[in-house]
Amino acid sequence: MLRRRAVLKTAFAGALGVTVPRLALAGPPLRIGVLRFGSFSWALDVMRRHGFDAAAGVALDMRPYAGSPAAQVALQAGEVDLILQDWLWVARQRGGGADWSFIPFSSALGSVIVPATSPIRALSDLAGQRLGVAGSALDKSWLILRAYAERHDHLDLAHATRPSFGAPALLGEELRAGRLDAELTFWPFAARAEAAGMRRVLAMETAVAGLGIAPEVPFVGYVFSARWAEAHRGLLDGFVAAAAKAQALLATSDAEWDAIAPLTGAANAAELEKLRDAYRAGIPRLSPAANEAAASALFQVLAATGGAALVGDAKALAPGTFWQAGLS
Known part of the structure; x- marks a missing residue:
């Protein structure tokens, strides 16, 4: 058990760039809030090991957090530029005057x-x-x-x-x-x-x-300030391009899953295979417009079931919840 924890700690440190020297890139780094051992860290590890970030001219500054609430607070406090979160949180925050926006990362559910x-x-x-x-x-x-x-x-x-x-x-x-x-x-x-x-x-x-909604509707994604994105379009677009390359590799290469196995915490090959297949099934495949349309339809279902405790006073998905600029 101690040896396994040491392996996981080393692997996660590598994903955060702690032990991997990087060439200095022009411009500010992208500060990303990452949950320890979450699936986002798997994609980020692939991105860094293959140099997709550097090729896109993006320097990543990855900061670990214990859970989603801590990452949300870090984003709201300006400690990070981007976190992984669901669009429901974005929509609720927009209803209160925030300007967070969302780009899909996964449609995987339980x-x-x-x-x-x-x-x-x-x-x-x-x-x-x-x-x-x-x-x-x-x-x-x-x-x-x-x-x-x-x-x-x-x-x-x-x-x-x-x-x-x-x-x-x-x-x-x-x-x-x-x-x-x-x-x-x-x-x-x-x-x-x-x-x-x-x-x-x-x-x-x-x-x-x-429920009559596209099953590929995304649920979690990259969340950031729209004002920040407008001021750092090159940084955001470079990250999105690098992330897409990492996702494509995870979608097609079984060897890549062997490489990130320590990060997943899989106890054996059968567990790694199940995690791999579930992750792959959740990689978004809809167009940006279809993503937003499906999310809008699902918002109505969730609002009807969860009520004001879930969505506040909102009657529909807030405009701007889904970031569309530069996406196709």
Whole structure:
């Protein structure tokens, strides 16, 4: 265990550029807030090792944070220029006068997972069951699942099940111990669970499609100030181009996944394969206009389910939430 932690620490330090000398590039660096061991760090590692950032004339200054709230605070305080976050947060902030904008990074969502021998085969089987939900009662996957179950099974999961909200790792332990009957969890945890023998009941991408929305709708992406972007177009465009090259390599090269295996924390080859396939399925493929249209449609569904606690007074996706300048 100690050796594995040392390997992970070394790999993450490399991804942050701590141990890799870089040539000085003209202009200011792009200060990026990165979650420790999050999937964003995987793409950034690929970008740096292959020199895609330097080729685009971009110097990266990557700063690690323990969780999304800390990264959000760092962005709001001007400590970083860019973080990975979902567009719901951007839309809520815009409703309060902020100027954050969003470029898609991933459409990957979680799944409903049960033990292999569970009698639960469909959402209707969740009635009366103990359901773990990763995150809070306002998590987008939970709201999507509730909307889908209401529309297709006439089932109000908030009352038909016994939901427990919490951290995905803790809920996974509860499911394995038999103290939960099912779990709605984030995609990396779902991939790990399936690799360990758990069974998927429903993928949230399927639920999104069942709501009449493109299942490739992006959920998390690069978030930054629109004013900052206008003043640093070359820096942002260079980063986006370098990131696209890294994503393309992760989409096509299995060897690249072997290279980032220590960063993923995969316990074995089967787990790495599940993580790889889930990550690849989430790489955005829609046009910028289609991304925004799908997100706007999903916003209406989420707002109807989550209410003002989720979206505030907003009635529609705020203009400017999705950054379109220079994208095609």
